[in-house]
Amino acid sequence: MLEGLSNNLQKALSKLKSKGKLTESDVQEAMREVRLALLAADVNVRIVKQFVDKVRERAIGQDVQKSLTPGQQVVKIVHEELTELMGGSEERLRMAAKPPTVVMLVGLQGAGKTTAAAKLALSFVKHQHRPLMVAADIYRPAAIHQLEVLGGQINVPVFQMGTDVDPVTIATSGIEEARKQGADVVIIDTAGRLHVDAPLMEELARIHQAVPADELLLVIDAMTGQDAVHVAESFSQALPVTGVILTKLDGDTRGGAALTVRAVTGRPIKFVGLGEKIEALEVFHPDRLASRILGMGDVLSLIERA
Amino acid sequence: MGLFDKFKRGLAKSRDALFGRLTGLFHGRKLDEALYEELEEVLLAADVGFETAMWLVERVRRLAREQKATDGSELPGLLQQAMEEALEDNDPSMKVAETGPSLYLFVGVNGVGKTTSIGKLAHHFKAEGKKVLVAAGDTFRAAAIEQLMEWGNRSGVDVIRHTQGADPAAVIYDAIAAARARSADVILCDTAGRLHNKANLMAELAKIHKVVERELPGAPHEVLLVVDGTTGQNALLQAKSFLEVANVTGMIVTKLDGTAKGGVLLPIVREFHIPVKWVGLGEQMDDLEPFSPKAFAEAICQAPESAS
Ligand SMILES: Nc1nc2c(ncn2[C@@H]2O[C@H](COP(=O)(O)OP(=O)(O)OP(=O)(O)O)[C@@H](O)[C@H]2O)c(=O)[nH]1
Ligand SMILES: Nc1nc2c(ncn2[C@@H]2O[C@H](COP(=O)(O)OP(=O)(O)OP(=O)(O)O)[C@@H](O)[C@H]2O)c(=O)[nH]1
Ligand SMILES: [Mg+2]
Ligand SMILES: [Mg+2]
Numbered sequence: 270m271l272e273g274l275s276n277n278l279q280k281a282l283s284k285l286k287s288k289g290k291l292t293e294s295d296v297q298e299a300m301r302e303v304r305l306a307l308l309a310a311d312v313n314v315r316i317v318k319q320f321v322d323k324v325r326e327r328a329i330g331q332d333v334q335k336s337l338t339p340g341q342q343v344v345k346i347v348h349e350e351l352t353e354l355m356g357g358s359e360e361r362l363r364m365a366a367k368p369p370t371v372v373m374l375v376g377l378q379g380a381g382k383t384t385a386a387a388k389l390a391l392s393f394v395k396h397q398h399r400p401l402m403v404a405a406d407i408y409r410p411a412a413i414h415q416l417e418v419l420g421g422q423i424n425v426p427v428f429q430m431g432t433d434v435d436p437v438t439i440a441t442s443g444i445e446e447a448r449k450q451g452a453d454v455v456i457i458d459t460a461g462r463l464h465v466d467a468p469l470m471e472e473l474a475r476i477h478q479a480v481p482a483d484e485l486l487l488v489i490d491a492m493t494g495q496d497a498v499h500v501a502e503s504f505s506q507a508l509p510v511t512g513v514i515l516t517k518l519d520g521d522t523r524g525g526a527a528l529t530v531r532a533v534t535g536r537p538i539k540f541v542g543l544g545e546k547i548e549a550l551e552v553f554h555p556d557r558l559a560s561r562i563l564g565m566g567d568v569l570s571l572i573e574r575a
Numbered sequence: 576m577g578l579f580d581k582f583k584r585g586l587a588k589s590r591d592a593l594f595g596r597l598t599g600l601f602h603g604r605k606l607d608e609a610l611y612e613e614l615e616e617v618l619l620a621a622d623v624g625f626e627t628a629m630w631l632v633e634r635v636r637r638l639a640r641e642q643k644a645t646d647g648s649e650l651p652g653l654l655q656q657a658m659e660e661a662l663e664d665n666d667p668s669m670k671v672a673e674t675g676p677s678l679y680l681f682v683g684v685n686g687v688g689k690t691t692s693i694g695k696l697a698h699h700f701k702a703e704g705k706k707v708l709v710a711a712g713d714t715f716r717a718a719a720i721e722q723l724m725e726w727g728n729r730s731g732v733d734v735i736r737h738t739q740g741a742d743p744a745a746v747i748y749d750a751i752a753a754a755r756a757r758s759a760d761v762i763l764c765d766t767a768g769r770l771h772n773k774a775n776l777m778a779e780l781a782k783i784h785k786v787v788e789r790e791l792p793g794a795p796h797e798v799l800l801v802v803d804g805t806t807g808q809n810a811l812l813q814a815k816s817f818l819e820v821a822n823v824t825g826m827i828v829t830k831l832d833g834t835a836k837g838g839v840l841l842p843i844v845r846e847f848h849i850p851v852k853w854v855g856l857g858e859q860m861d862d863l864e865p866f867s868p869k870a871f872a873e874a875i876c877q878a879p880e881s882a883s
Contacts, residue, residue: 311809377805378830379687379830410725411721411724414717415721418717418718418739463833464833492806492807492809493807494805494807494835494838494839495622496622500805517685519770519772519773522809545685545715
């Protein structure tokens with residue numbers, strides 16, 4: 270994943286690495302290429318601008334560190350800023366003091382919410398929890414059936430009330446059902462919707478009001494382009510989003526969404542989806558991804574020691 | 576309602592976000608370098624990609640010179656012209672079999688809107704008085720078959736299906752036989768979503784393509800790559816890979832009812848010469864429109880009130 274960005278950034282920075290002395294035009298030239306690499310990777314235009322300005326400023330004004338060449342220092346700055354952009358360190362899910370913990374998944378159509386619901390459920394099972402999935406998507410054809418098939422594959426019960434009941438009622442009844450069954454985690458799958466669809470956004474707010482979620486996770490397709498910024502902004506303004514799940518990172522995505530979403534929402538990316546299989550979910554590590562993007566194991570370990 | 580009214584309405588939100596800003600930004604300013612630089616940023620923000628953005632700005636510059644335009648307010652009109660030129664060769668018509676059924680194969684990465692687009696097109700062709708069959712060739716995803724059957728119910732179209740886990744090529748084979756027996760005019764074949772970098776899944780698609788070719792001479796009459804309009808530059812890689820294994824002949828760009836501009840269709844058309852045939856503008860049966868370069872360019876470039 271992220272090969273394109275990785276290759277282009279490495280190309281942009283490799284010329285600097287070996288240089289003993291950096292002129293301002295060396296830095297300008299490298300920053301121009303970093304800009305193009307980030308744009309080609311679908312990082313939001315606005316964020317690219319801020320990022321490049323910040324790196325440039327730090328690179329030109331840098332203090333001389335004896336252990337690193339100036340070129341290596343620029344790589345170090347880019348690495349730090351990339352990590353920062355993606356949120357620093359990894360973050361786990363917040364569990365309710367008094368069960369059940371409620372996890373609600375929201376996002377655009379086809380982002381991967383229903384699949385992520387099952388993936389999360391499986392990971393809860395593996396950690397000795399007893400999850401219940403709630404089918405609150407009454408719009409998409411066969412959405413309930415899809416959740417039931419996935420639930421069947423991992424032996425996790427699915428609560429549903431058909432498609433003629435208000436999703437708010439389904440969610441509240443789902444919590445009651447969880448208490449009855451002794452389930453300690455409730456995962457609510459909601460219908461995909463556009464962030465500009467006011468009535469449907471309002472519906473999510475009503476669900477959240479009725480059953481306040483401990484984790485309200487925004488599911489975003491990693492292949493999303495420049496629109497990621499609007500999506501992230503709108504969802505996090507309309508709802509108290511607590512984190513992000515980035516899906517389909519198993520593609521050769523340019524990954525711009527990964528760099529954009531955190532900066533826009535201020536919320537951490539908690540998980541990444543790496544395939545259609547129910548096991549294909551991983552905790553997100555910003556620093557590791559930044560290192561992978563820069564792909565400079567040797568330089569980076571040098572930098573860590575500096 | 577005019578042919579592209581819905582298209583324009585659907586794109587109104589995109590337009591507000593993009594050129595609502597554009598017109599405001601450029602009004603009363605001089606057409607100079609600073610303005611062209613801002614135009615480039617606006618285009619990048621529409622997922623047009625760096626090269627095509629440069630190309631468009633260059634075209635706009637040339638058109639401005641030719642037409643002696645000097646005022647910023649003329650920019651949307653010039654850009655519209657440039658975009659229409661970029662899409663000049665785009666032929667949205669669907670190839671039809673000379674005799675027997677026309678078979679259309681739908682391919683694309685996960686969750687882009689393949690199944691939904693088939694549901695909408697089944698309705699469209701049926702409304703034209705054609706006899707339509709749908710083949711449930713996604714035997715992989717949970718409830719993919721049930722989803723397609725619900726679309727079949729809505730439009731009153733038969734769905735040829737096996738069970739989950741069956742061989743997709745066998746389903747399509749059966750659909751071709753059924754189409755012959757029932758003298759159907761159109762066969763719409765769904766396939767499972769697959770990422771273009773998964774070699775084994777792409778090979779499976781190549782196999783489906785081969786079976787279709789063998790069983791129905793002249794088929795597939797169209798191989799439609801469905802692209803999510805919110806996708807960024809990754810869509811170019813999708814186009815390239817699907818073109819290689821499945822000989823893609825056209826595109827459907829979906830989800831243009833949001834704030835995404837679908838700008839990535841421009842570099843795809845320019846670089847791969849894959850025409851856009853349809854655009855998806857919602858989740859309902861009627862939310863599909865034939866693609867028109869003029870409507871697209873106009874809807875994107877002109878402020879809502881001046882869109883005729
Ligand atoms: N390759 C890959 N495919 C994924 C991943 N996550 C989900 N998918 C696929 O993406 C498609 C859409 O996933 P869903 O879970 O149905 O998406 P959704 O957000 O629930 O969709 P709607 O309910 O229609 O809004 C399916 O084909 C999934 O198998 C992932 O991480 N990698
Ligand atoms: N807003 C909007 N939603 C759409 C459009 N087209 C499809 N969708 C929605 O996108 C989601 C995914 O659509 P599907 O038709 O299941 O996509 P697919 O490509 O068949 O997905 P897989 O089979 O899982 O790969 C569904 O929730 C659809 O309702 C569109 O033009 N606009
Ligand atoms: Mg779903
Ligand atoms: Mg499908």
